[in-house]
Amino acid sequence: MTTAHTPSGRTASKRDATIYTVKPFGLLAVMVDCRTLENALHLHGHLQQHPAAGQTELVPAAQTVLVRFETARQAADFLAAPDLPQASGDVRTHGRTVTIPVIYDGQDLTDVAAHLGMSEQAVIYAHTTGHWSVAFAGFAPGFFYLHRHDNVLDVPRRPTPRTSVPAGAVGLAGDFSGIYPRTSPGGWQLIGRTNAPLWDLTQNPPALLEPGMQVQFKAVRELISAGQAGVPDAPTPAQQPRAGSRPASSGQADAPAAVPGEVLEVKSPGLLTLFQDSGRAGLTHWGVSPSGPADREAAAEANRLVGNSAEDTVLENLAGGLKLTALTDVELALTGADTPATLTDPAQEPPLNLAVRPSTPFALMPGQTLTLGAPARGLRSYLALRGGFAAPHEATSASRDTLAGLGPKPLAAGDRLVRARASSAVVAHPVPVLPLPEPGTVLEVRALPGPRDDWFTPESLGRFAEVTWEVSQSSDRIGVRLLLADTPADGGAGTPPTNIQPTDVLTRAITRELPSEGMVAGAIQVPPSGEPVVFLADHPVTGGYPVIATVHPADLRLLAQAPPGTRLRFDLLTFPDSTPDRPRPSETKK
Structure with missing residues (x-):
């Protein structure tokens, strides 16, 4: 199959040029934009049956499929010649149906009904009539996006997310429905609650749902406990191992x-x-x-x-x-x-x-x-x-x-x-110590543009690499949160004026909400605040903010080792110059 190369180096299938857009996501992954959920799930099924060379994992999402590879060469080969099927108008299912009881007393039920111009009973009727397809996994174990062709309950997320949504909350966002498997922050509109065991490590498999299944919601007045319903009770805290x-x-x-x-x-x-x-x-x-x-x-x-x-x-x-x-x-x-x-x-x-x-x-x-x-x-x-x-x-x-x-x-x-084991052979011979961020220097971190750099103005990518960023105190294993570094007293080069805002540096060209899509370690997400977050080991499976660039795999450990207050700049590479064994650029004095 031939491919058509866009000016930015991205590729698309000539056979389905109006359907698929193929983009690099760092060195070890490729994102295929499929335009619709149906096409994304169809491609996901195709790649499960016909995996690409070196393919290690697939992450389907609202309109995309993320394909991870073992090596950078295998990712580049797929990018140059992707095997993409004809489009499909159907969401794949395998006939298994799970019935989930719900008490419809959610905090946002009244607001949802008012937004849609219908009664609360009509909202409940629409949610419980027909089957929802389990489309793809979300931000936490056991959380899945549920989709229906005939869904009339299309509502936006809350303008300000709640800091804590209880486990079992049933919500709506866009044209999806979903259930929170554990207490967590969230911005979905809450219409009800359930005690269905969405994620239970005493069960095999631990997830109640999986992509391709069907869900039937059932309105009830009270919830029967898991044990009464014939499902083993979750272990109590006293049963959990230390x-x-x-x-x-x-x-x-x-x-x-x-x-x-x-x-x-x-x-x-x-x-x-x-x-x-x-x-x-x-x-x-x-x-x-x-x-x-x-x-x-x-x-x-x-x-x-x-x-x-x-x-x-x-x-x-x-x-x-x-x-x-x-x-x-x-x-x-x-x-x-x-x-x-x-x-x-x-x-x-x-x-x-x-x-x-x-x-x-x-x-x-x-x-x-x-x-x-x-x-x-x-x-x-x-x-x-x-x-x-x-x-x-x-x-x-x-x-x-x-x-x-x-x-x-x-x-x-x-x-x-x-x-864990009684014996092993000690290898006493050390090797050169791995490099670490040096105090008193500006750390240079290599990154590759995209896959959503086109969601920002052309000038933003240049500003992104010109300014100096600072690691925030709120960074953790999920992600390194970055702030604009203060301008030094001597007005050092590459630093912003004191009155500049993050949104002035990273200005969105596309302002609509981004449908959730797969994420990788090293992805640099830009939320509405304009302050980037670089995902680390515990990043969510999917995310809903555009990724302006992705950190080079060899430099990701430097961010994991960067204490709060570390200053850094991004060195944006082009793909021919981004081989994994390329020497790191030297660090520069503040």
Whole structure:
């Protein structure tokens, strides 16, 4: 099949030139704009049956399909010659129907009825008549966008999202309906509530719904509990395993077999210390993002130094403060941020107080304590244990996903940690330390335009790379939030005037609402405030703000290691200059 190249380097099929637009989404993904939900779901089904070379995951959305690839070359090959089917006017279904009871007493029911010019009873009748198709997963595990051809309940999102929407709330947004599986912020118009078990890790599969299924809503006066309805009750908090001490299984995947006995005790967890392994690839159809370490390279290096596989579970510590005491002989390695670490043993004469060398294996004997100080450079440190840490698995992984609430809870004082395996071969030979953001410099971060750079004025992309941004205090594992940096007293080059607003830098050319579409780590979303958010490991599966550019995969770890207050500029690349092994540009002084 031949392709037609647009001036911006994007491609589209000549056979369906008016239907599909194919755009690069960073180096490792391609977004296919299908114009309609029906076409997007048809393409999703086609690529499931006929996967492209190197295809690792598909994320269908309202009008697009995101295709992730194993390598940059495979993504480029698909971009140059995509295999796209003829369009379809049907939403694919497989005949399975789930009936969901709803009490229609939502906070926005009256407003929805007034907006649509109908009675509240007419809204309920329209919502319960006919079947809704499960189209695609949304922002959280178990959340799905439900669609109907004959839907008359087309209402906008609330102008100001609620900070907390209760679990089970049934809502409307645009021409979709959906159910919140857990308490979370949200801007949908709420018309009712249910107690259907939308996401339950004691069930297999854990998601009640999946794309292609049908949903029938049923109006009821009261909700029968899950147990009374013949569905197993969700585990009570007392039944849930504690974060660190002993391996457990959720029914999704067995935790690694553990050697009996505990090896480390948590004296202090610091600000935040999490279990992280290789993450949850392949579960976007449930609304589950990959998660995993924010700095994958540092986590893999820590595991390598103690002879583990790169997928073994490590500890990810934010900003130091972690204190662990050995209960038996252990071998450890510390990587990531430039974090001062000390090994102490008050029982020795004289008391032992040694500095621990980073990126080098070291031993801890019973009674000795490892303490991490505040990082001099970087933000996140990774601690690997020879044999790996044993930790409870949820949805195939021990990684803590802070957005979805999956995985073991953060470590707490008093937790006792268990080793996953009895033995492994220690690799004592260090390699050059991974680069970190340097204090007192402006960090240069490479990025590739798009896929929604055309939603901004042509001048915006230039301004985006010219100004200096600053990492906000509100950044986390979900995303790095950026503010415009203040102008220095000497009026340094590349900085905005003191009165400039973010929306003056990033001005929208297209102001309508963007239908939800798939997201990747490194995507730079621009909300209406004009302050960009760079998605990290715990990003949502889909998002509804345009992505002006996508961070180069090799530079994403630098953002994960950038403390609040770090200043940075984006170096926009063109795709011929964006090979993964290209050396990083040097940093510049503030």
